[in-house]
Amino acid sequence: MKSSARQHFQFVRDYLLLLSLLYFAGCVSNGHATPKQTPFNNTIPALLVFGDSTVDPGNNDYVNTVFKGNFPPYGRDFTNRVATGRFTNGQLPTDYIISYMGVKDYVPPYLNQSLHIEELMTGVSFASAGSGYDPLTPTLSNVVPLQKQLEYFQEYRERLEGAIGKEKTDDLIKRSMFLLSAGTNDFALNYFTAQLRRMSFSASNYEKFVLQHFKGFIQGLLSQGATKIAVVGLPPMGCLPVIITSNTIPLTGRQCVERINSVSRDYNTLLQSELRHLQSTQLNKETKIYYADIYGPLQDMIQNHQRYGFEVVSSGCCGTGLLEASFLCNAKTPVCLDASKYIFWDAIHPTDRAYYLIFQAFRPLIDFIIEDLTS
Numbered sequence: 001m002k003s004s005a006r007q008h009f010q011f012v013r014d015y016l017l018l019l020s021l022l023y024f025a026g027c028v029s030n031g032h033a034t035p036k037q038t039p040f041n042n043t044i045p046a047l048l049v050f051g052d053s054t055v056d057p058g059n060n061d062y063v064n065t066v067f068k069g070n071f072p073p074y075g076r077d078f079t080n081r082v083a084t085g086r087f088t089n090g091q092l093p094t095d096y097i098i099s100y101m102g103v104k105d106y107v108p109p110y111l112n113q114s115l116h117i118e119e120l121m122t123g124v125s126f127a128s129a130g131s132g133y134d135p136l137t138p139t140l141s142n143v144v145p146l147q148k149q150l151e152y153f154q155e156y157r158e159r160l161e162g163a164i165g166k167e168k169t170d171d172l173i174k175r176s177m178f179l180l181s182a183g184t185n186d187f188a189l190n191y192f193t194a195q196l197r198r199m200s201f202s203a204s205n206y207e208k209f210v211l212q213h214f215k216g217f218i219q220g221l222l223s224q225g226a227t228k229i230a231v232v233g234l235p236p237m238g239c240l241p242v243i244i245t246s247n248t249i250p251l252t253g254r255q256c257v258e259r260i261n262s263v264s265r266d267y268n269t270l271l272q273s274e275l276r277h278l279q280s281t282q283l284n285k286e287t288k289i290y291y292a293d294i295y296g297p298l299q300d301m302i303q304n305h306q307r308y309g310f311e312v313v314s315s316g317c318c319g320t321g322l323l324e325a326s327f328l329c330n331a332k333t334p335v336c337l338d339a340s341k342y343i344f345w346d347a348i349h350p351t352d353r354a355y356y357l358i359f360q361a362f363r364p365l366i367d368f369i370i371e372d373l374t375s
């Protein structure tokens, strides 16, 4: 490798380490959305969400971490242009799902201690940007580990029990839709960037290691009464702008990193067989675990971007689009004019429009789960 290329790699790696290790002492002021309430349907009481930034509506606002998105330009295209802590310019797939269910307009973050009981009862997200299944991953940015998200869920149950009683709470949990979206940070941040696990694991062994932790988590959810759980797989991680930047030599063209995409595909294959195995060992016949494919839809958007009206696929809308995310994408960063022409908002996270299309791709599955829950 030429020394300039090596310097470039080292710069990118140092930058990413900085991103993951720096802690902001003070919080940037945060706003909030005031969703208009839709009358809720009673068919499915709630959507309960766990995972990382793809489904974190602002829990990190309440956590001492550098991984925050509660300042402009985040939220630029959200209702009232409010930066809520969502790592995108608008809504997350789970916001689209919960409005589609007719429950309410947005999934609020559980760590907002002021949520009313009705808001709790209709669904919250426990997810935390930067988190992952590997217990080491959330420590890189001091965010909420998945195990801790499970403890918050236990606390959530107790709060509901205090308000509506145990029987109603159990019933509500049983009839709710659960969604779990994590894993990208384990590979893209921990394994391939910080390279902490790379000394001791081959990629394929690390896939198995992550899956073991995933399994422990989902068993925890099941033991707490979840019966319908959708599990989102890994996206084509080699196409994340920041991964392209750190794995290609500048000026040779920005292409998805196939080696890293193949890790996503291998993991997704293992995940699906794990889900089938988990399903087959459930004694409770009502329990259903579903796989939600995000790889296919995102890959299709990237490969056939013209068909979707996307003009930029390999860099984000914020800043240079090559590296910026979280605090490096801030009020002083130049931002593209029309984010709907971009697949990525920052160097890691999709735009509102890409998230909407992902929701559309999930719809047949959502319909299936709704049917299952209401039959």
Ligand SMILES: *[C@@H]1O[C@H](CO)[C@@H](O)[C@H](O)[C@H]1NC(C)=O
Residues within 6 Å of the ligand: 030, 031, 032, 033, 112, 113, 114, 115, 116, 119
């Ligand atoms: C927290 O929830 C309360 C109750 O819904 C809401 O009024 C408040 O705006 C939320 N806080 C933030 C920062 O979003």
Ligand SMILES: *[C@@H]1O[C@H](CO)[C@@H](O)[C@H](O)[C@H]1NC(C)=O
Residues within 6 Å of the ligand: 038, 039, 040, 041, 101, 102, 103
């Ligand atoms: C109830 O749910 C159905 C779909 O299941 C939806 O079409 C309808 O708009 C919802 N009703 C309300 C009042 O939200």
